[in-house]
Amino acid sequence: MYDHREIARAMDLFHFEEHSPGMIFWHPMGWRLYRVIEDYMRGVYESYGFLEVRSPIALSRALWEKSGHWEKFREGIFVVGSLDKDKEDLTPDYALKPMSCPAHVGIYKSARRSYREMPIRLMEFGMVHRNEPSGTLSGCMRLRQFVQDDVHIFCQEADIQNEIRNFLNMVSEVYKAFGYEKFSIKISLRPEKRLGSDALWDKAEGALRDACEALKYAYELLPGEGAFYGPKIEVSLEDHLGRSWQCGTIQVDFNLPQIFDLAFVNSEGIFEQPVMLHQAVLGSIERWIGILLESHGALPLWLAPVQVAVAPISDKSAQWALYVASKLRRNGVRVELAKRDATISKKIRELFERKIPLIAVVGEQEAAKGTVNLRRLGVSGQQEIELLDLEQELRNLVSH
DSSP, X not given: OOOHHHHHHHHTOEEOOTTSTTOOEEOHHHHHHHHHHHHHHHHHHHHTTOEEOOOOSEEEHHHHHHHTHHXXXXXXXXXXXXEETTTTEEEEEEEEOSSSHHHHHHHHHTSOOBGGGOSEEEEEEEEEEOOOOGGGOBTTTBXXXXXXXXXXXXXXXXXHHHHHHHHHHHHHHHHHHTTOOOOEEEEEOOXXXXXXXXXXXXXXXXXXXXXHHHTTOOOEEETXXXXXXXXXXXXXXXXXXXXXXXXXXXXXXXXXXXXXTOOEEOTTSOEEOOEEEEEESSSBHHHHHHXXXXXXXXXXXXXXXXXEEEEESSGGGHHHHHHHHXXXXXXXXXXXXXXXXXXXXXXXXXXXXXXXXXEEEEOHHHHHHTEEEEEETTOOSOEEEEHHHHHHHHHHHSOO
């Protein structure tokens, strides 16, 4: 079973409905998985000096026109407006944001900036909406509503190389944590229709190439595939069918800072224009989850919504099962107590069908000895282990 929608159904993670095409209905276990990923990424970003922000979901049409997104992406923008009573029509005054760039520009412009606080690294788990054609929607892989780890860095030109290196190091660290040792890098170069001068594009494209070469990453050049405001590095993963999915990206942008008249006071007391870097390590978190499910089938222990299911054989071992579950929970383990009235073999089968990594079976014998009978997903056999030893093993495995 490779389709992430089928795996999600077996694990009871989420579902889709015709009433909200291209949008996900998260179930409790799916939302738990989502939050585990979000919390992990929050920690990574904090360790690299990013500050988390939150911006409005709708911004004025005038702002999108100024940024150039309205002209470039109008077909893919969901509009929000007021009803004209005379014409009985909607005036598109606002747009649901398809990305967070102009919002983060607003946060930057809210205060006078100095070179002493540069680079300013803003990160948001930003909910975005894109009006994708209905025929292109495909589970988690292509949605109309999704969340990005949406990052914008405002820095001096001298900082560009270091920020790109930080991005590539983050990609390597994060992807490895999720079980991906390999990824491909492409550099998308200037499109025919673009903002800014060739000199600025030369500078931006050179910075991306230099950073990849300095870290010895092979890359492929994609002429004409850059964003309209700047070139970008695209990081892609390959799925089990050989399809390539673009996930991470970093874009060097000299143009939006010029359009929005961004400035900081440099060391000589003179106003200077910053460079803006657009970045995402995972890209769409929903797509990332879809790729994870199809790549792994069963999630690694540290990601699993339920890491351990405690299954009592009968009512006579229920108290010991309750104690084991509460003890593991206090250690930060995500535990489910399988109290359903069923034979132990049926409980085990159903729990493994839900891809739960560990099942701790407890009966009267285990209760008397202070042990559990441990079963591991995908591994034949069982292991009797003392509760203290299980706690120690899990401490080393459940966190990342």
